[in-house]
Amino acid sequence: MMSLTKVRLTDVVKKQYAYKLKAYIQVFTTLIALQLLAIFFSLNGVGSMGSSSESLEMDVHYYSADIVVFFTMLWSFIIAILITTKAYRNDDFVFVTNRVSSNLSNALFLLTASVIGGVTAIMSSYLMKVIMYFFVDAQYLNGTSIMAAPMEWLLGIFSTTCYVFLLGALGYWVGTLIQINKAFALLLPALFFGAFIVEGTGTAKLVSTVYDFIFTESSILLFIVKIIVIAGLLFSSSMVFSNRMEVKQ
Amino acid sequence: MNVIECNRLTKAYGGAKALNNLSFKLEENKIIGLIGRNGAGKTTLLKIIAGFMKETSGEIQVLAEKPFNNLTVSANVIFIHDQMNLPTALNLKEILQAAARFYENWDDELANRLFDYFSFNSSQHYQGLSKGMKSTFHMILGLSARCSLTLFDEPTTGMDAAVRKDFYRALLKDYIAHPRTIIISSHHLNEIEDLLEDILLIKDGKEYLHLPVADLKEWAIGLQGKTAVVDEWTQNQEVIFTKSIGIDQSYVVVRNHFSEADWQTARTAGVVLTPVTSSDLCVYLTSKTTGGIDDVFN
Amino acid sequence: MILNLDGTKPIYLQISEWLEREILNGNFESDQKIYSQYQLAEIFNINPATAAKGLNILADENILYKKRGLGMFVASTAKEMILDKRKNQTLKRLVTEIVLEAERLKVSKQELIEMIKAADIGEVEQ
Numbered sequence: 323m324m325s326l327t328k329v330r331l332t333d334v335v336k337k338q339y340a341y342k343l344k345a346y347i348q349v350f351t352t353l354i355a356l357q358l359l360a361i362f363f364s365l366n367g368v369g370s371m372g373s374s375s376e377s378l379e380m381d382v383h384y385y386s387a388d389i390v391v392f393f394t395m396l397w398s399f400i401i402a403i404l405i406t407t408k409a410y411r412n413d414d415f416v417f418v419t420n421r422v423s424s425n426l427s428n429a430l431f432l433l434t435a436s437v438i439g440g441v442t443a444i445m446s447s448y449l450m451k452v453i454m455y456f457f458v459d460a461q462y463l464n465g466t467s468i469m470a471a472p473m474e475w476l477l478g479i480f481s482t483t484c485y486v487f488l489l490g491a492l493g494y495w496v497g498t499l500i501q502i503n504k505a506f507a508l509l510l511p512a513l514f515f516g517a518f519i520v521e522g523t524g525t526a527k528l529v530s531t532v533y534d535f536i537f538t539e540s541s542i543l544l545f546i547v548k549i550i551v552i553a554g555l556l557f558s559s560s561m562v563f564s565n566r567m568e569v570k571q
Numbered sequence: 572m573n574v575i576e577c578n579r580l581t582k583a584y585g586g587a588k589a590l591n592n593l594s595f596k597l598e599e600n601k602i603i604g605l606i607g608r609n610g611a612g613k614t615t616l617l618k619i620i621a622g623f624m625k626e627t628s629g630e631i632q633v634l635a636e637k638p639f640n641n642l643t644v645s646a647n648v649i650f651i652h653d654q655m656n657l658p659t660a661l662n663l664k665e666i667l668q669a670a671a672r673f674y675e676n677w678d679d680e681l682a683n684r685l686f687d688y689f690s691f692n693s694s695q696h697y698q699g700l701s702k703g704m705k706s707t708f709h710m711i712l713g714l715s716a717r718c719s720l721t722l723f724d725e726p727t728t729g730m731d732a733a734v735r736k737d738f739y740r741a742l743l744k745d746y747i748a749h750p751r752t753i754i755i756s757s758h759h760l761n762e763i764e765d766l767l768e769d770i771l772l773i774k775d776g777k778e779y780l781h782l783p784v785a786d787l788k789e790w791a792i793g794l795q796g797k798t799a800v801v802d803e804w805t806q807n808q809e810v811i812f813t814k815s816i817g818i819d820q821s822y823v824v825v826r827n828h829f830s831e832a833d834w835q836t837a838r839t840a841g842v843v844l845t846p847v848t849s850s851d852l853c854v855y856l857t858s859k860t861t862g863g864i865d866d867v868f869n
Numbered sequence: 870m871i872l873n874l875d876g877t878k879p880i881y882l883q884i885s886e887w888l889e890r891e892i893l894n895g896n897f898e899s900d901q902k903i904y905s906q907y908q909l910a911e912i913f914n915i916n917p918a919t920a921a922k923g924l925n926i927l928a929d930e931n932i933l934y935k936k937r938g939l940g941m942f943v944a945s946t947a948k949e950m951i952l953d954k955r956k957n958q959t960l961k962r963l964v965t966e967i968v969l970e971a972e973r974l975k976v977s978k979q980e981l982i983e984m985i986k987a988a989d990i991g992e993v994e995q
């Protein structure tokens with residue numbers, strides 16, 4: 323008998339993770355495309371004010387990477403759904419895997435993608451400044467920079483990454499549910515928009531509660547804990563759901 | 572040691588049973604042919620062995636473990652089939668490198684030699700390959716991985732005759748150098764039977780026949796002669812196939828329970844006894860009726 | 870030699886017959902090591918177990934003998950045994966079949982013997 327190869331889960335997860343970074347490289351091309359598009363949209367500024375007197379006219383434009391961050395979050399949500407689809411899921415089963423290692427390596431991949439997404443989103447504000455320097459007739463440019471406020475800058479990257487990752491975890495969860503039953507593809511959006519409609523009627527405050535819980539946390543530590551707990555719950559429930567899923571071609 | 576043990580293995584899709592109380596044991600280090608008609612349950616069986624699917628009821632042990640969701644089984648079993656999902660972002664050489672990292676016994680030299688022999692080039696991508704080339708590439712993965720249990724489901728789909736021949740020879744040579752258990756499912760029994768040691772014939776999700784391929788040729792015998800005489804010889808026998816030829820002549824295939832003496836008497840009575848080829852036998856055995864397609868026109 | 874792969878005769882029998890011919894042709898001397906099952910498998914592109922079965926037939930008939938861990942060797946009386954076997958089994962069976970066919974065709978024994986003689990002459994002339 324050929325001796326059986328014994329494998330450890332952590333080794334397989336590591337190998338799968340490395341493999342996915344290469345095999346899923348296309349998702350980063352779409353990231354760049356989306357961010358460039360977002361920068362283009364941002365060039366109008368997100369807000370402006372102006373005042374003028376007889377001899378002086380002043381315009382103040384606010385520019386921010388908010389649109390870029392939003393697009394990056396959307397991207398993360400979509401690629402997370404994408405990697406739960408049959409084509410990607412079955413990719414894993416060509417080589418050594420089980421469902422746990424497949425899910426863990428996916429989570430690691432999404433985390434990596436979020437870091438890349440978060441960093442590039444914040445960096446895009448510099449690209450915007452450069453573009454404006456050359457193409458917009460502005461007299462004075464100001465903004466946070468790594469030199470002026472390094473902590474603020476790092477915090478920006480960090481929290482952006484967290485939001486992007488959270489959306490990835492959510493997308494992964496949604497995608498997994500849809501893989502289990504296609505009815506979720508209708509049910510989940512219905513619930514999502516339904517919640518907004520209910521919110522609009524004023525009978526319940528579900529959306530704003532969730533929003534406040536996640537997006538208005540002022541303590542960075544509490545914020546991290548919240549993100550980790552929510553993402554952890556989303557991934558572990560996805561893992562439980564998918565653990566009995568079969569590979570079909 | 573048995574590589575695979577199944578006991579009353581059943582797999583149902585909705586109401587239909589792809590596998591129905593299938594029980595068998597496969598010994599290690601053999602090349603085994605998995606034979607059956609389309610829809611007999613071959614692919615379902617292989618998917619359960621590979622751990623892709625879970626049985627509905629019954630038991631299965633692969634390498635002494637339950638295969639579904641099992642990392643050890645996944646590391647020691649490679650399942651080659653024509654619907655493989657290979658990454659589109661990697662070129663062929665990169666796919667081989669990825670496979671090398673996953674399979675501990677991977678033989679890089681063999682992979683590269685086969686890669687060159689079949690004129691692949693590094694910059695090619697999987698999705699650009701023809702059906703036959705895809706099958707050839709799968710074969711390189713399957714052989715180079717050197718897994719304890721290698722499953723080939725219709726491995727020669729789309730390959731031309733020359734490549735099929737090369738494949739069979741490569742498989743045999745690598746098996747001789749590195750004995751391991753290889754299961755091949757194929758419609759072309761006549762092409763692969765010389766490679767096989769055992770044959771597992773399944774019909775309607777059940778095990779129908781499991782025996783050394785060498786015994787298959789003696790398992791049944793064809794009798795041809797005057798219908799009355801042949802009928803006399805074949806009554807109370809297990810009839811596998813019947814066909815009438817010309818006027819008052821018939822050809823009947825039965826289980827071979829005859830002794831050498833019986834043969835002599837049969838010959839003297841004017842019955843021509845002929846061995847039945849393995850592939851014909853399998854066709855007869857897996858047919859729904861003993862008359863085959865002719866029954867439709869009668 | 871290429872095996873008769875039309876499937877009517879079991880491969881292992883074809884292997885043992887081929888080995889017999891090799892011995893009769895003098896390609897293997899007495900006490901010489903004969904092909905291993907793996908060599909035969911390579912030569913004929915067949916499963917090693919099938920090749921082993923072919924070898925074992927000859928070993929059972931004492932045409933070959935086994936040396937533990939070394940393989941199979943040609944017995945000193947191998948040639949005689951093969952010739953004897955062919956005469957007593959193969960030839961006898963063929964003769965039975967000829968006689969049967971002759972009866973079916975209403976050919977008399979005398980006529981048949983004449984035919985055999987004629988065939989013999991034909992072969993000498995060749």
